[in-house]
Amino acid sequence: MRHPAKLALVAILAATAPKVSDAAFLATLSEVGPDVVATGSGSIELSGLALLQSGTSAGLVFASTGNSRLGPSSDGDIYQASAGLPPLTGPVSFGPGGLFLNSTASGDLVGLSALTFLVVVPAGYASGTALANSTSWANQSFASLGVTPGTYVWTWGEGASADSYTLQIGPAAVPEPASLALFGLALAGLGLARRRLG
Numbered sequence: 001m002r003h004p005a006k007l008a009l010v011a012i013l014a015a016t017a018p019k020v021s022d023a024a025f026l027a028t029l030s031e032v033g034p035d036v037v038a039t040g041s042g043s044i045e046l047s048g049l050a051l052l053q054s055g056t057s058a059g060l061v062f063a064s065t066g067n068s069r070l071g072p073s074s075d076g077d078i079y080q081a082s083a084g085l086p087p088l089t090g091p092v093s094f095g096p097g098g099l100f101l102n103s104t105a106s107g108d109l110v111g112l113s114a115l116t117f118l119v120v121v122p123a124g125y126a127s128g129t130a131l132a133n134s135t136s137w138a139n140q141s142f143a144s145l146g147v148t149p150g151t152y153v154w155t156w157g158e159g160a161s162a163d164s165y166t167l168q169i170g171p172a173a174v175p176e177p178a179s180l181a182l183f184g185l186a187l188a189g190l191g192l193a194r195r196r197l198g
Contacts, residue, residue, distance in 0.1 A: 025110055025131060027070055028168045029061075031141055035103075038135040040070045040110055044165075046127035048157020049079035049119060057109055057120050059102040059135055063095035063147045066114025066154075068167055071133035072105040075123035081156055088117040090154030094167060097146015100137055107133030112154055112165045119156070119165070142169065 025042035057076040060069050081087040092114050108131045111120035121131070142149060149170035157163055 024164045024166065026166045026168065027068065027110075029142070029147065030170070032136075034139050036137045036140045036142065036145055036147075038068075038070050039133070040107075040135075041130075041132045043128050043131055044110065044119065044121050044125070045157065045161060045163035046079060046121070046125070048082055048085050048161030048163060050082045052078045052080045052118065054078070054123055057111065059105045059109065060099060061097065061102075061137070061145055061147065062099045063097035063145065064093050065116075066091060066093045066152075067111070068094075069109065069111030069113075069120055070102075070105070070135045071107050071109040071111075074109045076109045076111075076120045077123055077125060079119045079121070080117060082161075085157055085161065088112075088114065088119070088154055088156045090114055091152050094150070094152045094169065095142075095146045095148040100140065100145050102135045103138040105133065105135040107131075109133070112167075114154060 025040060025044055027038055027040035029036055029038045031037075054075065054077050056073065057069055057078070058073040059071055060067065062068075108122050108125075109120060110122075110131050110133060112118070113120070125131075137145060147169050151172065152167040152169070153164055154166075155162065155164045
């Protein structure tokens with residue numbers, strides 16, 4: 001009878017654990033002194049996307065169109081959802097702001113345009129390889145850029161081709177009480193299972 005308790009505990013922990021894709025990109029915008037600074041890292045899975053065009057892309061934010069292109073202005077490849085696979089899903093904007101080109105940037109160009117359902121990666125990017133960048137907007141704030149603090153997630157593809165792009169503006173939210181209660185229940189179940197085994 002010990003095994004059903006272990007299976008129940010594993011089920012509870014699996015249900016409460018956050019889902020993580022094999023490939024995902026996370027960008028975080030923070031107010032640092034008089035500037036807004038973005039850092040990004042992760043990877044992009046291209047198998048659920050089709051190459052639309054290549055060309056030079058600028059580093060920018062355009063909150064009202066859900067457009068964030070982080071990293072330096074450089075040659076990039078623009079992808080859209082592959083035929084027969086789900087399109088990009090997520091919010092169409094992350095604030096009321098207009099177009100703001102970045103002041104400085106380094107690393108890889110990575111971006112997403114929610115309104116036109118496009119994903120931007122460096123020219124010749126190999127699917128799933130590591131990406132990282134840093135971008136800043138001098139003498140700007142969240143208010144002046146017109147970005148609304150929060151967590152914005154866009155997804156595309158399905159199965160092995162599923163992927164996501166997350167834009168975190170400001171600090172991440174504290175887990176809601178329901179999640180904490182489920183976590184506490186999982187810990188209590190673990191203690192009970194351990195006591196029965198001991």
